[in-house]
Amino acid sequence: MKKTFILIILFTVIILGITAGIYIFISNENKKTENNNVEDVINKVSDKVQKDYTRELNELNKLDNSLETNSNEEKISPNCLVILKRHYDKCGHTTNEYIDIQENLVNKTQDELEEKYPNWEVEKFSSGEIILYKEYTGICDEHYILREKDGKIVIYKIDENGQEKLYETTEIAIDYLTDEDKENIKNGIKVNGKEELNQLIEDFE
16 A cells, blocks of 8 residues: 555656656747747848838938039029020021020029920030020021112022012112122122121121
8 A cells, every 4th residue: 555655656746747847848948939039020120120221321322412413513504605506408507596594594404404495406515605506407597699779789688489588778889889899789699697798798888
């Protein structure tokens, strides 16, 4: 009886020992799992923070570069001179028109200017001078012919169809011209461009 009782106690102790061992093992495993889960969460949060930081840093760098580029980019000044160059394929002439810069173009960049004038080629761009170039079909409007009318030199403008239209009647009398000039005026003296026209008129005066 006594031996049986001892065996029961021993068996109970063994069972309790095994149970305690299993409990301790399971507890340790749970702690490891929890620690692993916490570590995973920390790693994920750290990765996200790092990615967000990197993205924000890249965006700030792009913004800084953009601001630096814009600040260094040349812009149109208020006293900028604009030259409009027009080339006409039929007569082969190129005319230049000089105009002041429009107020709404002041402080604009070359890209902004090209958006404003998409049909023009920017030959030169600086804060003080801009040259815009464009090609046209036909002839330019600076073809003239000098003739005589009522004893005076008269200037006609020649259009694209070859028609002569009165442009200006001068006070220059042909009586004071040389015989050669009189003959040339009688046949008509063709002139291309206002500069050449003005120079010829000065020679006759």
